[in-house]
Amino acid sequence: MEKTKLELAVGVFVLVGVVCLGYLSIKLGKLEVIGGNLYEVDAQFNTASGLKPGATVEIAGVEVGRVKSITLKDDRAMVRLAVDNGTRLYTDTIASIKTRGIIGEKFLALSPGGGGDPLKPGDMIRDTESGLDLEELVSQYVHGKVN
Missing domain, CATH: 2.40.30 (Elongation Factor Tu (Ef-tu); domain 3)
Structure with missing residues (x-):
């Protein structure tokens, strides 16, 4: 049970990290993902x-x-x-x-x-x-x- 909670926590942490990295890449690269103004x-x-x-x-x-x-x-x-x-x-x-x-x-x-x-x-x-x-x-x- 303890091992499953640890794996779930690590998985969530990695997922949040990947989302943040993607967001920063788009913002710092000044890319327009959806049309833009x-x-x-x-x-x-x-x-x-x-x-x-x-x-x-x-x-x-x-x-x-x-x-x-x-x-x-x-x-x-x-x-x-x-x-x-x-x-x-x-x-x-x-x-x-x-x-x-x-x-x-x-x-x-x-x-x-x-x-x-x-x-x-x-x-x-x-x-x-x-x-x-x-x-x-x-x-x-x-x-x-x-x-």
Whole structure:
């Protein structure tokens, strides 16, 4: 009888531990398990070099979403963003690929504008700026193609 109670207590303890570990993994990984309060918009870039799905989307240094996917469409990079519902974006929004530090991770910075109509889920951000590619700049310098 005593052994059964001990095994039951250990089993419950392990189960609670696994549930807590799963919860922390989802929260710390900033994953959305059930939909979340997000809407999706697209942006096309000449190059999305270094940008990865899951990268942060920021306005004024504040995280407002994540990069959901990056695909190729008509020889351009199509980036799908999942943005918080409380964040208002307009048709004159500018999306820029930026780098943290000199060789840091890439993220997407938004300048939300305010003069156009609000963007609806599935709409396209028209004004984009691709990231600076240091390898390309060094290559141009080495081969004497810098103006």
